[in-house]
Amino acid sequence: MKLSDLLTEDLMVLELNGSSRDEVMEELLDRLDKTGVLSDRDQFKRDLYAREEHGSTGIGFGIAIPHGKSAGVREPRVVFGRKPSGVEWDSMDGEPARLVFMIAVPEEQAGEEHLRILQALSRRLIDDTFRQALLEAEDRKKVKALIESMEPGRK
């Protein structure tokens, strides 16, 4: 399993339409639901918001990573959405989110490979140049190439 198996081309939204956190959430949820990996869209949405309540997932540096481990998810997936002008996400550093990674993890999943991949993604997002490259990628092919360039970077 690789990150590109979790974040497939049909899960990339290079121009998000929504201009608020809630709109973006819906948009990404719709995209995810279309691929059929959600068994219960509402359940997953509740779990996503529960996590936001606990503390915003707008981690700063223009990134938000709404995520949930949820019974409403069948298969682990990542949806990537981009909003060059930014979306208010109640970030810790006050910056709007320009890159949004919605991470869906099933409640029960054999193995931990998907968790390792998400761990690698999280670690990689700290890297300025990686973020910049994601923002500048012209098309899905470019994004895909960037994602595939990711080392299985464990320390």
Next chain:
Amino acid sequence: MNMKLLAVTSCPNGIAHTYMAAEKLAKAAEEAGIDIKVETQGSIGAENVLTEEEIETADGIILAVDKSIEMDRFEGKRVLTCAVSDAIHKPGELIRRFESGDVSVHRSRKEDSEKPGISQTIRIHKKGRAQNPVYRSLMNGVSYMIPFVVVGGLLIALSLGLGGEPGAKGLVVPDHSFWAPILKVGEAAFTFMVPILAGFIAVSIADRPGLAPGMIGGYIAADGSFYGSEAGAGFIGGILAGFIAGYIARWIKSLPVPRVLQPIMPILVIPLAASILVGLLFIFVLGAPIASLMEGLTQFLQGMQGSSKVLLALILGAMIAFDMGGPVNKVAFLFGAAMIAEGQTFIMGAIAAAICTPPLGMGLASLLARSKYQPEEQEAGKAALAMGFVGITEGAIPFAAGDPLRVIPGIMAGSMTAATVAMLSGVTDNVPHGGPIVAAVQAVGNVPMFFVAIAAGTVVTALLVNVLKKPVQTK
């Protein structure tokens, strides 16, 4: 020395923030030139887990946690607790707070932590204990070695004591005997003694990557055939190997490497490179001097024949106790064995008495002054008594390896005493073996004085070592 920090990151879901925080802390520490290790408690479970040893030596601990974690292991350390988001956003600031000393010591009892004076003294006490890393490395090696010495020593003692028969080659357990396989198991345990000692000395210096180079180095040090010597370098060589391996591994660890290589550093690159370096160093640099040292000492002893008996006894006693199974000990022992063939059994008589006083003396010492010995050393002391009875000098190695500068002079003095008393009173031994057991198999002439010599050496060892040794600092 660089400041050494540890951190634990943990968030409720354990999917993303835990690892981002870990990454940020690692980067900020790298920029500040500080060593850091970050344990992540995420959905995969705890990874990169902090060891007790690391916590003990760390200057401080950052807990970037949004859920409660187990705190007991950080008792008495400087602990900074913060939110995961703080680690993501201001990792540099967190690290600077340690540099400026702005972090208090974690005490589970509240009232203590509110009195800075008390925390201060605790910290100073801790510092005092942390001051001598060499001693701590030695004790780490010794504590892992003790079970091997005890198992090996007791099995060998048992099989020699109950199944040994005197012969030209010393006490031998006949092949058909029930005790032969027991002896073999015991000898197997002894084979691990020096490698384990060296391995865990190296681990205390370089963590897990030090284990393989340390053990391999220790094995080579203990086996003279690697460098054309009749005897290996003994436990002193093992200590040397452990420190060399540890420092080499730590040095390689500190080299900057490309990120791609990092995952294979601790399991491949560091052990491989350090093992080769340590092995070659022993074979080509340290081996030759050990072999020529043995040759020189043998010639020296042969030249001593016919000179003052007291002087010879003092020298033999000192040599037997000095490295207990190492090259110096071997030379003296082989000299005594060779002299039996020439009919000069009084030389082996002196050696037989000297052989058993280090373990007997340390066993007695650990019974007399319990406060000066760790609990595991007290157990090793009882086993040492049994080993002393059958002449296994190695029983004292755990004590000597843990505190060489105080213990080795003590056991040398004891063995010198025993050898001199035996020599002057004409004790003889016609079997190349030592300890009370050779009297039990009727190989000794003048048995009463043989025991007087052993008793004198044992008491001198115990008293002198206990005068020299400092009380154990309690944990």
